[in-house]
Amino acid sequence: MAIISYIDNDYKYIRAFIKRDYTEIAEEIKSCRDDLNYSFELNNKVYGYKITTNRLLTEVYGEDFFVVHFYFLNIDTLHDSEQESCIRKLLDHLMEEITEKKGYFNLKLPANIVDLIRAYNQLQQPFIFCGGTVEQYIYNTPVPDCNKSGLHVFMADKEYVSKHCEELLAMTYRSFETYQGQYHLSSSISDKAGDIYKSWINGSLQSQSSDKVIVAEYGSIPIGYVTIDEDDFAVEGVLSSVSSEYRQYGAYKAMIAYIINYAYQNKKSFITGTQFDNFIVQGAWNSLGLRPFYSFYNIHFDNRTKNILGGV
Numbered sequence: 001m002a003i004i005s006y007i008d009n010d011y012k013y014i015r016a017f018i019k020r021d022y023t024e025i026a027e028e029i030k031s032c033r034d035d036l037n038y039s040f041e042l043n044n045k046v047y048g049y050k051i052t053t054n055r056l057l058t059e060v061y062g063e064d065f066f067v068v069h070f071y072f073l074n075i076d077t078l079h080d081s082e083q084e085s086c087i088r089k090l091l092d093h094l095m096e097e098i099t100e101k102k103g104y105f106n107l108k109l110p111a112n113i114v115d116l117i118r119a120y121n122q123l124q125q126p127f128i129f130c131g132g133t134v135e136q137y138i139y140n141t142p143v144p145d146c147n148k149s150g151l152h153v154f155m156a157d158k159e160y161v162s163k164h165c166e167e168l169l170a171m172t173y174r175s176f177e178t179y180q181g182q183y184h185l186s187s188s189i190s191d192k193a194g195d196i197y198k199s200w201i202n203g204s205l206q207s208q209s210s211d212k213v214i215v216a217e218y219g220s221i222p223i224g225y226v227t228i229d230e231d232d233f234a235v236e237g238v239l240s241s242v243s244s245e246y247r248q249y250g251a252y253k254a255m256i257a258y259i260i261n262y263a264y265q266n267k268k269s270f271i272t273g274t275q276f277d278n279f280i281v282q283g284a285w286n287s288l289g290l291r292p293f294y295s296f297y298n299i300h301f302d303n304r305t306k307n308i309l310g311g312v
Contacts, residue, residue, distance in 0.1 A: 002077040005029060008069040008108055010135060010294070011231045014271050017293050018139055029073045036071060038093050045083065046073035047090045051097070054106065056203075057183075060195050063304055064103035068094065070116065077112050084115040091119050098303055104189065106130075106182075107299040120299070128300040130182035132276045136290040137234075139269040142261050143288050146254040153251075153258045156215045156225070164215075164222050165205055171224075172201045172241040181275060188302040204239045211238060214259055216251035224251040228259055235263040237272035253284045260288060 005022040007013065007029060016022045029046055033039050039048025048071040057065035076083055098105060109116055111132065147153055161168070176197045183193040204211055204227045211227040224242035228235055237259060242252050256272075263270040274281050276295070 003074055004072075004077060006070065006072040006075060006110055006113065008071075008110075010236060010271055010273070011234050013294055014135075014137055014269055015233045018137075018269060026073050029071050032071075037097060038090070039071065040086075040089075041073075042086055043082070044074055045086070046071065047075075047086050048072075049090065049094055051101070051105075056199055057104070057189075057196060060192055060199055061104075061189070064101075066101070066103050066105045068105055068107045070108070070110065072113065072116075075113055075115075077114060079114050079118065084118050087115050087119040088122060091123060095123065095125065098301065102303055104304050105301040107301065109297040109299055111295040111297060117297075125301065128186045128188065128302065130185040130298040130300050132295055132297045133182075133273050134276055134282070134292050135271060135273040135294040136282070136285050137269050137271045137293050138260055138263075138288065138290045140264065140267075141289055142264045143257050145261075146250060146257040146288075148250050148254070150218055151249055151251060151254055152217045153254050154215060154217075155262070156213045160215070161205060161213050167222055168205055168225055168241070169201065171222075171243045172205075172239075173198065174244060175241040176201070182298045182300075186300045186302075188300070201239065201241075214255050214262075216242070216249075216255050218246055218249055218251070221246075223249065224255060226252075226255045226259060230263075230268065232268075234269045234271050235259060235266070237270070252281070253288065256284060257288055 005026040007025050012025055012028070016025050033046065033048065036048040036050045039046055050069045050071065051066050052069065054065040054067050109120060111117070176194070179197065181193070181197070183196050184190050205213070211229055214226045214228060215222050216224040223246035224240070226240040227238045229238055230236065237256065240252065240255070260270045272285065
């Protein structure tokens with residue numbers, strides 16, 4: 001039996017996971033219940049969810065796109081009949097709300113909460129399975145410099161990113177031409193999947209972005225980069241790209257090693273995530289000592305143009 005508290009926030013979850021202490025998440029859930037769309041408590045367990053607007057997709061499609069975030073206080077990751085019944089009640093309420101709230105929904109189901117998956121499997125609705133995401137981490141561990149001859153990795157300043165922005169954007173567009181993420185898997189929205197990633201890429205490299213940018217150069221040519229974000233406990237690798245013409249130089253692994261050591265020097269963990277089947281990237285992470293700590297399934301539901309749940 002493993003009792004945890006869960007919130008859809010990588011920074012807060014990795015802190016709890018490493019410390020094996022979910023008290024901070026538990027306290028946050030108690031304090032934010034009024035902000036949730038729905039929640040209830042039974043036997044010192046809280047079950048809830050919050051629906052937020054996916055602003056990026058809403059802008060790309062000009063329609064309402066939402067993300068469903070689950071909140072669980074003192075949840076058992078193993079099966080418990082009463083717990084499963086409570087989660088089924090939670091999901092039934094969610095389906096009722098979706099009936100009244102037209103739009104496209106992305107449900108993020110944490111894979112380690114068995115009763116959430118069991119309750120979901122009882123729903124008779126036309127969901128779209130769009131794969132899953134795995135998050136990995138390394139903590140308090142430096143790694144060797146992976147720079148090969150001629151390769152230079154550094155944290156770029158805003159002036160550098162602005163000067164080379166067009167090169168970095170072009171490189172990323174080419175890199176993502178063959179990328180197949182969760183939005184490609186849904187036939188309802190796959191026609192604009194490329195536009196979604198282009199919008200995300202553009203936002204990450206603009207001067208107003210808060211992300212820091214780690215760049216790999218070969219000679220004086222930028223051949224790859226990784227954007228990072230961070231809080232007081234963890235550094236997160238967010239967006240990455242390596243020029244297809246220079247992939248044999250080990251730029252990606254070298255940049256990840258640089259970020260791991262940056263996190264170590266600042267007494268922080270390093271976290272990053274990708275889709276389940278992105279094995280090449282995960283292989284680079286694992287060779288540097290990263291391990292998985294969290295995964296979730298991406299479940300989509302298209303209720304934009306008609307009420308397919310049977311309401312008015």
